[in-house]
Amino acid sequence: MHVWSGDLVLRIGIAGTLESNDCIITVLESDKLIIEVKSVVYDFFGKHIESFIKNILDELKIKNIKVICEDKGALDYTIKARLITAIKRLEEQKWEEVYYLFRVIIQEC
DSSP: OEEEETTEEEEEEEEEOSSTTOEEEEEEOOSSEEEEEEETTHHHHHHHHHHHHHHHHHHTTOOSEEEEEEESSOOHHHHHHHHHHHHHHHHHHHHHHHHHHHHHHHHHO
């Protein structure tokens, strides 16, 4: 998904639902690491969710990204699956843009 704001184009990757025992993970391009967690169980598991997301990003060697996790009691494996899917969707948009630009350049030749 792209969001246009004047000349600025934000690329966004989203995965998940707001059903019980699930979460929505939204990832955006960023120049630094930002992790936001909104959870019905934040008082009990909020810091764990933040740390868990940070560890996954470390495994993937991702240092600059904004992650928003809207949690409805998701287990760790669900959070991980949603995060990886959202990141892949963000990356697919980048490749689609590269492919589009490549096609434009080829047509101009």
